[in-house]
Amino acid sequence: MKTVLSSEWLKLRSVNSTYHAIGAAALTVVLGIAWTLYVAALADERGTLRAAAPEQGFLPLVQMSLAVLGVLTITSEYATGMVRTTLVAVPKRSTLLLAKAGIIGMATFVAANAILLLTYATSRLIANGRHLGFNQVSFTDDLPMLLASGLSVTALALVGVGLGAAIRSTAGAIMSVVALLFVLPGVVTYLPAPWNTRVATLLLPNLVPQMAGERLSSRLGDGFLPPWAALAVLLAYPLVALAVGYYELRRRDA
Amino acid sequence: MVRRAAAPPPRILYGVIELHHLTKRYGTTIAVDGLSFRVEPGHVTGFLGPNGAGKSTTMRLILGLDAPTSGQALVNGRRYTSLREPMREVGALLDASAVHGGRSAYNHLLCLARTNGIGPTRVAEVLEQVGLAGVARKRVGGFSLGMKQRLGIAAALLGDPGILMFDEPVNGLDPDGVRWIRDLMRSLAAEGRTVLLSSHLMSEMALTAERIVIVGRGRLIAEATVAELTARYPSLEDAYMALTADSVQYGAAR
Numbered sequence: 001m002k003t004v005l006s007s008e009w010l011k012l013r014s015v016n017s018t019y020h021a022i023g024a025a026a027l028t029v030v031l032g033i034a035w036t037l038y039v040a041a042l043a044d045e046r047g048t049l050r051a052a053a054p055e056q057g058f059l060p061l062v063q064m065s066l067a068v069l070g071v072l073t074i075t076s077e078y079a080t081g082m083v084r085t086t087l088v089a090v091p092k093r094s095t096l097l098l099a100k101a102g103i104i105g106m107a108t109f110v111a112a113n114a115i116l117l118l119t120y121a122t123s124r125l126i127a128n129g130r131h132l133g134f135n136q137v138s139f140t141d142d143l144p145m146l147l148a149s150g151l152s153v154t155a156l157a158l159v160g161v162g163l164g165a166a167i168r169s170t171a172g173a174i175m176s177v178v179a180l181l182f183v184l185p186g187v188v189t190y191l192p193a194p195w196n197t198r199v200a201t202l203l204l205p206n207l208v209p210q211m212a213g214e215r216l217s218s219r220l221g222d223g224f225l226p227p228w229a230a231l232a233v234l235l236a237y238p239l240v241a242l243a244v245g246y247y248e249l250r251r252r253d254a
Numbered sequence: 255m256v257r258r259a260a261a262p263p264p265r266i267l268y269g270v271i272e273l274h275h276l277t278k279r280y281g282t283t284i285a286v287d288g289l290s291f292r293v294e295p296g297h298v299t300g301f302l303g304p305n306g307a308g309k310s311t312t313m314r315l316i317l318g319l320d321a322p323t324s325g326q327a328l329v330n331g332r333r334y335t336s337l338r339e340p341m342r343e344v345g346a347l348l349d350a351s352a353v354h355g356g357r358s359a360y361n362h363l364l365c366l367a368r369t370n371g372i373g374p375t376r377v378a379e380v381l382e383q384v385g386l387a388g389v390a391r392k393r394v395g396g397f398s399l400g401m402k403q404r405l406g407i408a409a410a411l412l413g414d415p416g417i418l419m420f421d422e423p424v425n426g427l428d429p430d431g432v433r434w435i436r437d438l439m440r441s442l443a444a445e446g447r448t449v450l451l452s453s454h455l456m457s458e459m460a461l462t463a464e465r466i467v468i469v470g471r472g473r474l475i476a477e478a479t480v481a482e483l484t485a486r487y488p489s490l491e492d493a494y495m496a497l498t499a500d501s502v503q504y505g506a507a508r
Contacts, residue, residue, distance in 0.1 A: 004369050
């Protein structure tokens with residue numbers, strides 16, 4: 001297992017797409033700075049305002065970019081045929097999938113938290129005592145939200161690994177991630193009440209505020225799930241995706 | 255060709271490939287139909303058959319890439335997928351283009367080597383051996399087919415295995431490369447290794463192989479030494495043509 005982990009780590013580091021994906025996620029820092037400069041200028045004109053925190057507003061960018069990293073770790077092997085070379089070297093499917101998941105899990109967790117913290121820090125520094133709404137609580141109060149956000153990125157990247165193994169095509173797997181992240185939450189709001197709220201509380205993007213014990217949104221109201229339950233649901237996503245991915249990896253010929 | 259200047263301590267290289275009633279069905283088509291034969295050490299075994307005869311599928315079954323519908327393929331008495339460090343027992347080149355084009359030759363090989371606990375020194379060694387040391391840091395995507403074949407052969411040699419399997423390794427190689435492969439195959443066999451080599455080039459096969467296995471429509475047609483075949487027919491090519499006359503599925507009108 002250790003040998004396969006070190007191989008997967010080198011695989012991740014030795015292709016450009018990894019740096020493109022992390023670079024795209026890191027755009028969040030730049031966007032966060034631009035956003036804060038903009039709302040800071042507005043605040044200088046009008047005084048107090050209530051702006052969204054950039055590390056929350058741009059979270060979907062981090063989630064999407066690093067989910068693509070998770071997808072590519074396996075679908076790029078199918079696209080190039082490398083997977084057959086890999087499976088000849090590592091014939092045990094479970095070892096291979098676990099190693100890929102382990103490396104993607106670690107890499108995305110570190111990258112996501114670094115990006116989110118950097119966005120957080122730069123925006124608070126730029127805000128510098130202005131009343132922008134998002135910068136008026138202490139870091140310790142924001143910490144649950146930050147941790148939940150970072151965790152959601154890793155969970156989604158692992159969902160990407162599982163879906164990649166199950167679907168094998170980059171486009172197909174990325175479409176599924178997009179559906180999970182952006183399409184489903186939109187569709188669910190059209191369900192008849194109270195099902196719209198009930199289902200919405202289980203969707204991946206909505207789990208982040210619930211884990212942090214915050215309001216879901218003005219429309220959906222407070223989340224139905226206590227933080228621990230939201231965390232359990234979040235963990236269920238990658239577990240189910242990886243289980244399906246493993247099943248398909250074993251069942252189908254390479 | 256001298257494979258190594260300083261001979262390593264003698265090592266018993268004993269490897270056997272055994273097929274027992276190996277069968278693979280894809281839907282209604284039978285790719286491999288009750289195939290049984292043994293490949294033994296000490297000589298190059300040529301694996302011949304018309305297009306679609308099941309040669310590549312048989313190799314994929316041996317390597318555990320595809321699961322057999324029935325029967326089994328064993329290497330050294332065990333199923334390939336149960337080997338802990340398979341590259342140390344079997345080296346295979348199935349499809350030279352099954353590599354990630356974005357990775358350098360060195361990193362590609364090191365990724366594979368690490369999975370089986372093989373160090374970077376050995377990677378440098380095989381790169382030298384196949385003549386790619388000069389382009390080790392170049393991206394594989396820019397390689398010609400011949401260079402990719404050399405890279406694939408380097409990967410097969412990484413674990414210094416007792417069994418080697420090559421599917422059409424001379425495709426895309428220049429005359430110098432063809433001769434190099436021929437000498438390499440023969441010297442690997444002379445070292446006591448088991449070499450299974452598929453090719454459509456009869457003249458090449460006559461020069462390289464000592465034993466021949468001919469398949470057609472997934473079934474065994476003949477298993478003989480080259481000497482036996484050339485004694486009964488004017489040439490190996492004539493023997494092949496006569497024996498596979500009924501098995502050509504995708505032939506032009508004659």
